[in-house]
Amino acid sequence: MRAFRRARRKTRRTLIQWRVLDAHAPAVDARRQGVGPYVAVVAMVGALTALLWIPRHLFEAVNIALLYLLPVLYSAVKWGLRPALFASGLGVMAFDFFFIPPIFSYAVSDVRYLISFAVFLVVAVLTASLASSLQQKTREAERRARMAALLLGISRRMARVNDAAAIGQIVVDHVAETWGVPAAVLLPKNGEGLEVVAESAKPPLMRQVNPTIASWVYHHGQVAGYGTKPRPELLYVPLKSEDTVYGVLCLGDVGSAQGLSSELRLMAEAVAGLAAISVARVKAEEQARLAVLTTESERIRTALMDSLSHELRTPVTAILGAVASLREAWVKLGSDEMEALVATIRDSALRMNRLITNLLGMVRLESGMMRLNRKICDIADVIGVALGQMEEALEGRPVAVNVPEATSPVMVDEVLLAQALVNVLSNAVKYSPDGSPIEIHVEPLPHAVRLSVRDYGIGVDAAEVDKLFEKFYRSPKTKPWPGTGLGLAICQGIVSAHGGRVWAEPATPRGTVIRLEIPRAQAKEANIRDHFGD
Amino acid sequence: MTILVIDDEAQIRRVLKVLLQAQGYRVAEASTGADGLVQAFAAHPDCILLDIGLPDLSGFEVLKSIRRQSSVPIIMLTIRDAEQDKVQALDLGADDYVSKPFGARELLARIRVALRHRAHDPSPRVLQVGPLTMDFDRRWVSRRGEPVHLTPIEYALLQELALNAGRVLTHQHLLQKVWGPHCDDGDAHYLRIYVGHLRKKIEDDPTRPRIILTEPGVGYRMMAPDENAWPPRATSPEGESAGSPDGS
Numbered sequence: 211m212r213a214f215r216r217a218r219r220k221t222r223r224t225l226i227q228w229r230v231l232d233a234h235a236p237a238v239d240a241r242r243q244g245v246g247p248y249v250a251v252v253a254m255v256g257a258l259t260a261l262l263w264i265p266r267h268l269f270e271a272v273n274i275a276l277l278y279l280l281p282v283l284y285s286a287v288k289w290g291l292r293p294a295l296f297a298s299g300l301g302v303m304a305f306d307f308f309f310i311p312p313i314f315s316y317a318v319s320d321v322r323y324l325i326s327f328a329v330f331l332v333v334a335v336l337t338a339s340l341a342s343s344l345q346q347k348t349r350e351a352e353r354r355a356r357m358a359a360l361l362l363g364i365s366r367r368m369a370r371v372n373d374a375a376a377i378g379q380i381v382v383d384h385v386a387e388t389w390g391v392p393a394a395v396l397l398p399k400n401g402e403g404l405e406v407v408a409e410s411a412k413p414p415l416m417r418q419v420n421p422t423i424a425s426w427v428y429h430h431g432q433v434a435g436y437g438t439k440p441r442p443e444l445l446y447v448p449l450k451s452e453d454t455v456y457g458v459l460c461l462g463d464v465g466s467a468q469g470l471s472s473e474l475r476l477m478a479e480a481v482a483g484l485a486a487i488s489v490a491r492v493k494a495e496e497q498a499r500l501a502v503l504t505t506e507s508e509r510i511r512t513a514l515m516d517s518l519s520h521e522l523r524t525p526v527t528a529i530l531g532a533v534a535s536l537r538e539a540w541v542k543l544g545s546d547e548m549e550a551l552v553a554t555i556r557d558s559a560l561r562m563n564r565l566i567t568n569l570l571g572m573v574r575l576e577s578g579m580m581r582l583n584r585k586i587c588d589i590a591d592v593i594g595v596a597l598g599q600m601e602e603a604l605e606g607r608p609v610a611v612n613v614p615e616a617t618s619p620v621m622v623d624e625v626l627l628a629q630a631l632v633n634v635l636s637n638a639v640k641y642s643p644d645g646s647p648i649e650i651h652v653e654p655l656p657h658a659v660r661l662s663v664r665d666y667g668i669g670v671d672a673a674e675v676d677k678l679f680e681k682f683y684r685s686p687k688t689k690p691w692p693g694t695g696l697g698l699a700i701c702q703g704i705v706s707a708h709g710g711r712v713w714a715e716p717a718t719p720r721g722t723v724i725r726l727e728i729p730r731a732q733a734k735e736a737n738i739r740d741h742f743g744d
Numbered sequence: 745m746t747i748l749v750i751d752d753e754a755q756i757r758r759v760l761k762v763l764l765q766a767q768g769y770r771v772a773e774a775s776t777g778a779d780g781l782v783q784a785f786a787a788h789p790d791c792i793l794l795d796i797g798l799p800d801l802s803g804f805e806v807l808k809s810i811r812r813q814s815s816v817p818i819i820m821l822t823i824r825d826a827e828q829d830k831v832q833a834l835d836l837g838a839d840d841y842v843s844k845p846f847g848a849r850e851l852l853a854r855i856r857v858a859l860r861h862r863a864h865d866p867s868p869r870v871l872q873v874g875p876l877t878m879d880f881d882r883r884w885v886s887r888r889g890e891p892v893h894l895t896p897i898e899y900a901l902l903q904e905l906a907l908n909a910g911r912v913l914t915h916q917h918l919l920q921k922v923w924g925p926h927c928d929d930g931d932a933h934y935l936r937i938y939v940g941h942l943r944k945k946i947e948d949d950p951t952r953p954r955i956i957l958t959e960p961g962v963g964y965r966m967m968a969p970d971e972n973a974w975p976p977r978a979t980s981p982e983g984e985s986a987g988s989p990d991g992s
Binding site: 592595623 | 828952953958
């Protein structure tokens with residue numbers, strides 16, 4: 211199968227290559243066609259003569275002369291000007307020899323026939339030249355269409371990639387496949403100089419890319435290489451767009467001593483121009499992305515500094531204050547006051563611990579160190595773990611957990627998923643009145659498990675449901691409470707690492723619903739589901 | 745009773761010393777792994793608290809060295825989110841672990857459980873855990889006086905957990921004890937399924953289990969029978985969520 215495909219590609223390649231050469235170099239063509247057309251012309255004229263010979267008495271000589279225009283016209287369309295001219299000469303000679311009295315002689319009895327010959331020749335030559343130039347124009351138009359199609363194809367392929375090296379590879383593949391010409395693309399390295407980012411494997415470049423020439427072409431923006439030496443060198447074409455050179459396209463030899471035709475060279479320049487535009491586009495996109503990243507990291511750094519200094523210093527201040535009171539006013543303090551101070555120390559330490567946990571979680575997510583340790587888990591168990599961790603915070607709250615019997619196990623990292631759930635739950639607790647209920651609902655979907663946590667708190671505005679999960683974003687409504695705006699961002703990071711999504715919805719009449727959707731890992735779970743039934 | 749604390753942080757050692765001495769334990773200290781190894785045999789401790797992150801030797805190395813010569817109970821001091829470390833320490837012979845930052849109540853409960861197992865008490869034939877009464881001679885389990893009907897596997901699982909009440913048991917340990925030595929972590933889903941069944945039969949609220957607790961990423965732990973408060977406090981630091989977020 212593969213062999214067949216290779217063979218087909220080869221045929222197509224040689225065909226196109228031949229056509230390209232054929233179209234732009236008629237002189238070469240005539241030579242290449244050889245004597246074939248002339249033999250055919252002789253045969254046609256001979257056959258026509260034989261055909262006309264028998265009923266020759268029925269025709270006027272002029273009619274016969276007109277019929278001799280047929281081979282001229284045919285060969286003009288079929289083989290071009292020269293065979294057509296040959297046909298007209300041969301036609302006149304045959305006409306004179308066989309049909310003009312005296313027959314079988316080139317002598318002419320009536321001088322008026324000489325005028326006929328002249329008229330015939332003029333008409334024949336005109337016909338031949340008109341027809342052959344028409345044919346040439348048609349071929350030219352076809353060639354242009356083909357070229358336009360090729361360039362369109364290549365530019366479409368290039369529009370789909372976002373990486374300069376990939377563009378280089380497309381150009382190289384395209385040149386190698388379409389023309390059978392080995393090629394390489396050089397792009398500037400990060401530091402200095404050019405490097406080959408793509409090189410055709412088949413056919414391979416016969417000689418090394420010369421870095422000096424490549425660099426010259428890159429800096430001067432001019433084509434270099436061909437024609438200076440008897441043995442064809444590589445052709446270096448700059449990838450140039452509006453005075454900026456983005457790299458160099460290097461073309462090898464076509465495989466014969468004749469080298470690249472001027473046509474192919476024009477084509478190469480067109481392709482190089484296209485590549486330059488694409489590389490320029492990629493560069494611009496890259497720069498835009500970098501700019502966005504820089505702004506984003508600037509924003510995050512500021513937020514991080516703010517939240518670190520505030521969120522860490524506040525509990526430290528509280529601890530130091532409480533400790534100072536305990537130390538200096540030891541004797542004067544009543545047991546209630548002492549208890550309050552100890553509680554302050556404890557709460558402050560826990561708050562610092564929360565912050566550290568979240569910062570570590572964030573760093574782990576950002577640095578890509580979050581590795582999932584997926585195992586088959588009962589979703590109810592994960593909820594149980596999260597509720598266990600929230601035990602104290604949930605005191606005095608009615609918590610309704612609804613897990614349908616039919617919920618089959620899922621492949622998740624239970625530690626991380628419990629963490630995500632804890633983050634959602636502690637927001638629910640934090641931003642809703644003491645004693646208000648919290649509801650956890652599990653919905654088994656065909657391809658996912660959906661977990662919803664609903665509270666009856668301050669709610670969320672429809673406008674900010676997307677922002678809620680951004681790092682360091684805190685809704686204006688939450689200003690009265692301390693916080694860093696990391697909890698939901700970490701939750702989202704964990705859920706996305708599972709291939710799932712998390713979103714917020716305003717609940718009616720009040721409160722917020724946070725939904726976590728974790729996709730199922732198909733095969734294994736289905737297998738487990740069978741066991742689960744028994 | 746002597747407890748050896750091997751931790752490089754002076755502050756942690758100081759706090760632990762005060763805490764443990766207040767409970768009537770004698771305390772020996774070591775700040776490096778090498779010193780800890782010496783003390784482990786010189787001080788004849790009844791229980792060792794061993795930090796995983798030591799400056800000279802890793803906690804695992806110290807654990808292995810001690811285990812080669814002694815079965816003294818060892819409780820590892822680990823950090824949160826390092827489940828692999830916990831499992832590895834348990835596999836290497838640690839009795840249990842507490843995650844930093846840990847609460848005093850949690851640590852003392854672990855020490856009590858470890859010391860009890862160390863004492864080689866004959867396994868109690870009747871065990872009371874929360875509302876659950878297990879009579880292992882009669883293979884009889886009841887909850888608030890009502891009989892609980894268990895399948896043989898559920899019973900074996902419950903028994904293994906109960907005989908080690910208060911200790912964490914890894915998934916692999918439970919699988920091999922209950923299903924047989926050929927089981928490995930790949931069969932962990934059976935365990936989860938049966939724990940789920942068991943909880944439905946013995947817990948008041950299976951979604952908020954209090955008898956069989958999940959140690960995420962590690963295994964299961966049955967509530968220690970002497971935790972007399974019922975319902976018990978949670979086992980994470982002082983019951984407070986250690987990882988609750990602050991974001992909106």
